[in-house]
Amino acid sequence: MARLHNTLVCLLALTALLCSCIGRREFVLEPVEQEAAIEPAEADTAPAEKWILSRVSERLKEVLGERVVHIKADRAAHFYRETWGKETPHVDVFFSDYALRIPLQEIAGYPWDSVVEQFETGQLGPVLLKNGWQVWLGYIERKDAISHDLGLSVRDACSRLSSSGDANRDRVVQRLCDDFRKGFVFADDVELFRRLWHSPFAVENPTQLNVNEALATLFLADLKRLIAPPTAGEHVAEVWTPSMRGFEFGDGTSEHGFSAELFDQRNHVTVLFLPPAMPGEPLDEVFRQKVLASVRRHGLWAPGLEMIRQSESVLQSQDPDDGKEIATLLLFSALQFPDHKARAASMLVKLFPPGAPERDDIIAIVNAIIRGE
Numbered sequence: 001m002a003r004l005h006n007t008l009v010c011l012l013a014l015t016a017l018l019c020s021c022i023g024r025r026e027f028v029l030e031p032v033e034q035e036a037a038i039e040p041a042e043a044d045t046a047p048a049e050k051w052i053l054s055r056v057s058e059r060l061k062e063v064l065g066e067r068v069v070h071i072k073a074d075r076a077a078h079f080y081r082e083t084w085g086k087e088t089p090h091v092d093v094f095f096s097d098y099a100l101r102i103p104l105q106e107i108a109g110y111p112w113d114s115v116v117e118q119f120e121t122g123q124l125g126p127v128l129l130k131n132g133w134q135v136w137l138g139y140i141e142r143k144d145a146i147s148h149d150l151g152l153s154v155r156d157a158c159s160r161l162s163s164s165g166d167a168n169r170d171r172v173v174q175r176l177c178d179d180f181r182k183g184f185v186f187a188d189d190v191e192l193f194r195r196l197w198h199s200p201f202a203v204e205n206p207t208q209l210n211v212n213e214a215l216a217t218l219f220l221a222d223l224k225r226l227i228a229p230p231t232a233g234e235h236v237a238e239v240w241t242p243s244m245r246g247f248e249f250g251d252g253t254s255e256h257g258f259s260a261e262l263f264d265q266r267n268h269v270t271v272l273f274l275p276p277a278m279p280g281e282p283l284d285e286v287f288r289q290k291v292l293a294s295v296r297r298h299g300l301w302a303p304g305l306e307m308i309r310q311s312e313s314v315l316q317s318q319d320p321d322d323g324k325e326i327a328t329l330l331l332f333s334a335l336q337f338p339d340h341k342a343r344a345a346s347m348l349v350k351l352f353p354p355g356a357p358e359r360d361d362i363i364a365i366v367n368a369i370i371r372g373e
């Protein structure tokens with residue numbers, strides 16, 4: 001599960017590629033009196049525009065040659081309003097500040113290969129389903145993290161473009177870049193994603209674009225290429241749920257399953273539906289939609305206690321074997337949070353009594369998580 005959003009690194013790489021063709025010779029700054037010269041007339045911008053286009057045109061052609069750049073989301077948004085209620089026994093599994101809901105009858109338990117990830121991040125890994133699929137909620141970022149990084153990249157690229165050593169041209173380039181940056185602003189990542197996934201970037205002749213069009217197309221198209229999940233070629237749609245807005249990717253036919261990028265008023269979270277290593281039962285579409293509809297910010301001050309209470313309820317109401325597996329999952333979820341951590345650890349150890357082959361490993365894992373090793 002490679003991270004999707006290390007965008008600052010990616011965008012700075014884009015800036016380097018964009019500006020790699022700009023000469024970096026040393027030059028002496030003009031005296032202050034000359035720098036304060038009168039701004040060139042509007043008609044004098046044509047040579048500077050032509051110069052900028054000559055610097056970005058090759059990279060723009062390369063980016064527009066990528067298939068993923070031209071993928072568009074479904075025209076209409078998909079609305080997922082319903083999740084499971086009291087009529088269906090279920091649990092809400094927490095990940096940091098967010099939760100998702102899964103029916104008890106679908107849960108196989110805690111996937112033990114995610115223990116290492118919980119060691120490293122301190123947060124719960126995927127939920128293992130009985131059909132072999134896994135559901136994972138994570139990668140929480142600010143709702144404007146990507147658009148913020150994009151703004152930094154644009155600023156840096158424009159700074160480089162306007163530092164060529166030709167003082168007169170650089171003044172015009174700086175003015176053109178300033179005008180471009182003022183109009184190239186996104187309120188948050190939802191707005192940015194809508195621009196990316198509802199735009200086909202169908203440019204017949206990149207050399208005929210004006211400066212603003214060329215720069216915007218290059219930055220947006222390359223960002224789209226960088227953050228597109230591997231399932232974008234199968235299916236992309238904008239989705240609305242009771243608590244979130246975002247985009248979903250995939251149709252379940254590839255080894256990468258499905259993913260969704262969801263946003264609320266504060267953050268951006270990723271939801272992954274990961275298929276089993278060996279192809280098997282397909283993921284039910286209604287199940288997937290109800291899971292996405294359930295994702296929300298839980299807003300609890302003591303989320304660990306909530307996980308403990310759910311585990312106690314499951315142990316009382318479920319078949320002993322199923323109850324033990326589901327309770328193990330919930331108690332590992334409780335170990336993410338500082339409240340009632342010792343109680344969750346004690347309950348986990350009791351699920352594996354003396355003589356159980358897993359007991360020593362459980363004790364070692366729990367102690368390591370509590371100590372933060």
